[in-house]
Amino acid sequence: MARIFAYIAQKGGVVDDSALELFAAAKKIDPAAAPIAIVTGSGADLDRACAGFPASFSEVWKIANPALAYPNAELVRQALVSVLPPQSILLVTHDHFGIDLAPGLSVKLGAAYVPDVVAIDHVDGNSLAAVRQEFGGQVSAHVRCDISSGVVINLRPGSFKAEAPAPVSGSIVDKSSAVGALSAKRRYLETIAAEGGDVDITKHTVLISIGRGIQEKDNIAIAEELAEALGAAVSCSRPVVDAKWLEKSRQVGSSGKTVKPKVYLACGISGAFQHLAGIKGNPLIIAINKNPKAPIFQVAEVGIVDDVLEFLPVLTEKVRVMRGQAA
Amino acid sequence: MEILVCARRVPDTSENEIELNAAGNDIERDDLVYSINEPDNYAVEEALQIRDRVGGNVTVVTVGGEDDEEILRRELAMGANQAVLISDEALNGSDGRGIATALKSFVQKGHYDLILTGVQADDGGAQVGGMLAAMLDYPFASLVNSITVDGGKLKVGREIEGGNREINEIDLPCVLSIQTGINEPRYVGMRGIRQVASVPIPTYGNSDLGLDTAAIGEAAAKVKRVDYFIPAAGKGAEILRGSREENADRVLELVATKGGLK
Numbered sequence: 001m002a003r004i005f006a007y008i009a010q011k012g013g014v015v016d017d018s019a020l021e022l023f024a025a026a027k028k029i030d031p032a033a034a035p036i037a038i039v040t041g042s043g044a045d046l047d048r049a050c051a052g053f054p055a056s057f058s059e060v061w062k063i064a065n066p067a068l069a070y071p072n073a074e075l076v077r078q079a080l081v082s083v084l085p086p087q088s089i090l091l092v093t094h095d096h097f098g099i100d101l102a103p104g105l106s107v108k109l110g111a112a113y114v115p116d117v118v119a120i121d122h123v124d125g126n127s128l129a130a131v132r133q134e135f136g137g138q139v140s141a142h143v144r145c146d147i148s149s150g151v152v153i154n155l156r157p158g159s160f161k162a163e164a165p166a167p168v169s170g171s172i173v174d175k176s177s178a179v180g181a182l183s184a185k186r187r188y189l190e191t192i193a194a195e196g197g198d199v200d201i202t203k204h205t206v207l208i209s210i211g212r213g214i215q216e217k218d219n220i221a222i223a224e225e226l227a228e229a230l231g232a233a234v235s236c237s238r239p240v241v242d243a244k245w246l247e248k249s250r251q252v253g254s255s256g257k258t259v260k261p262k263v264y265l266a267c268g269i270s271g272a273f274q275h276l277a278g279i280k281g282n283p284l285i286i287a288i289n290k291n292p293k294a295p296i297f298q299v300a301e302v303g304i305v306d307d308v309l310e311f312l313p314v315l316t317e318k319v320r321v322m323r324g325q326a327a
Numbered sequence: 328m329e330i331l332v333c334a335r336r337v338p339d340t341s342e343n344e345i346e347l348n349a350a351g352n353d354i355e356r357d358d359l360v361y362s363i364n365e366p367d368n369y370a371v372e373e374a375l376q377i378r379d380r381v382g383g384n385v386t387v388v389t390v391g392g393e394d395d396e397e398i399l400r401r402e403l404a405m406g407a408n409q410a411v412l413i414s415d416e417a418l419n420g421s422d423g424r425g426i427a428t429a430l431k432s433f434v435q436k437g438h439y440d441l442i443l444t445g446v447q448a449d450d451g452g453a454q455v456g457g458m459l460a461a462m463l464d465y466p467f468a469s470l471v472n473s474i475t476v477d478g479g480k481l482k483v484g485r486e487i488e489g490g491n492r493e494i495n496e497i498d499l500p501c502v503l504s505i506q507t508g509i510n511e512p513r514y515v516g517m518r519g520i521r522q523v524a525s526v527p528i529p530t531y532g533n534s535d536l537g538l539d540t541a542a543i544g545e546a547a548a549k550v551k552r553v554d555y556f557i558p559a560a561g562k563g564a565e566i567l568r569g570s571r572e573e574n575a576d577r578v579l580e581l582v583a584t585k586g587g588l589k
Binding site: 136140265 | 338340341344345346347354423424427446449450451452453454455456457458460461462465466467468469470482484485486487488489490491492493494495496497498501504507508511549550551552553554555556557558563564565566567571572574575576577578579581582585586587588
């Protein structure tokens with residue numbers, strides 16, 4: 001079988017959490033695999049990343065170049081094309097960087113590309129059998145990929161269970177000299193931090209979180225009233241922010257805030273994985289959704305198949321009565 | 328600025344419950360409501376706004392069949408200058424690479440400064456834009472949530488983790504994949520669509536584009552969907568089946584036990 005590589009991101013010298021997930025995925029492709037990690041960067045950051053590399057990897061290729069100090073996908077692509085042998089299997093994390101890097105990289109390598117993989121069934125000769133999710137997680141798909149000319153596989157974060165590192169004697173191989181001068185038609189300028197917003201949803205015990213099911217801006221008052229009665233905060237999923245009904249600072253998810261409430265009331269939220277990625281700390285998730293097939297019911301502990309616009313006012317009234325706030 | 332937007336017609340997941348068909352190998356496609364892929368609609372709106380600021384034309388293209396004309400009409404009604412359908416039986420069964428190959432040939436027939444796609448489709452993998460850019464040797468940025476035109480360059484913001492934004496400078500021509508929420512797409516009513524009902528939509532086939540049939544279609548596809556399935560459910564939620572009042576009482580009780588009523 002072709003050699004398996006894993007591109008591992010590092011930031012400020014800290015190896016990305018997904019390193020061991022990629023390792024686990026490599027073992028799904030070939031239980032006997034000794035995947036080679038590739039890490040890029042420059043200076044002390046790269047040295048620190050190499051020093052702290054998960055011990056599961058027996059070989060780490062480091063590519064040092066001042067142009068790679070910030071991970072610009074166009075430059076990383078050039079570096080990887082320089083060092084990867086033909087027909088390689090390359091694993092990449094399907095996050096904002098992997099989405100930037102992998103499709104173009106597969107073209108330049110002449111390799112196949114399988115995006116956003118949630119499970120790998122097996123590899124049979126030159127055929128990879130994998131699983132993807134489509135339509136917001138409502139259905140899954142078996143896919144087959146011809147890997148005879150190599151493949152770039154993007155893995156959904158959190159889908160492959162990271163095992164604790166099983167230390168093997170490892171070596172760092174410096175591949176920097178295999179990479180020539182790097183230049184890009186896209187240049188990184190700066191990172192702008194997320195705005196704080198009026199309410200800090202990361203600090204609340206109870207979140208009333210609303211999604212597309214709230215239907216229109218005026219209906220947000222229904223959630224606000226419940227939140228007020230409970231002393232909770234209103235958070236939301238992406239469509240509510242896209243529609244400009246709430247500030248970005250209220251968004252829970254991989255591109256929004258990570259929250260750790262005790263109770264998470266998911267109101268009209270379908271439960272896309274990007275949203276669920278922002279819910280940590282194992283809260284009690286109670287889901288209210290009109291669609292009994294909504295993926296949120298797979299992760300919630302308690303579910304109610306109902307219209308949030310009808311259900312929430314009833315709940316609010318009960319809270320008020322209980323607290324003696326009733327009008 | 329000459330802007331090309333690559334768009335797709337997809338089943339609208341906000342309007343449909345996606346289910347398996349009786350044979351259990353595909354989704355049930357009868358009675359599905361289709362619409363333009365949501366991020367693609369944001370891409371068209373962004374193209375229109377850029378055109379209105381700096382001048383130029385917006386062309387919307389899709390790879391598909393006759394049914395897909397409806398989204399092209401919709402985007403014409405939004406204000407696109409022209410719409411083009413790429414359609415050929417030889418394209419059936421193409422994977423992302425095959426679609427990107429067809430789009431590349433179309434791009435090379437014209438002259439575009441800026442090419443936009445939506446970041447991803449509900450049944451896709453956020454791949455065609457990045458592939459197209461690599462094939463053309465254009466720079467690429469994904470998950471774009473702001474664009475400023477600055478002479479022969481653009482300043483683009485990308486959505487990265489935790490609500491942070493990464494700002495890049497990018498040379499033209501380039502390909503950008505547009506994230507939802509970048510703008511507020513204008514409303515299109517039935518009247519608007521009727522007004523563009525007679526606008527001709529040119530169709531390009533293989534021979535018009537000089538496509539190499541070995542690089543497109545099912546035979547060239549390295550990635551193939553075998554079937555759809557519903558994954559074995561985990562524990563799943565305990566579904567409350569009481570009246571609305573009873574369910575609300577139970578929720579309140581649960582919130583209280585978790586210390587949410589202090």
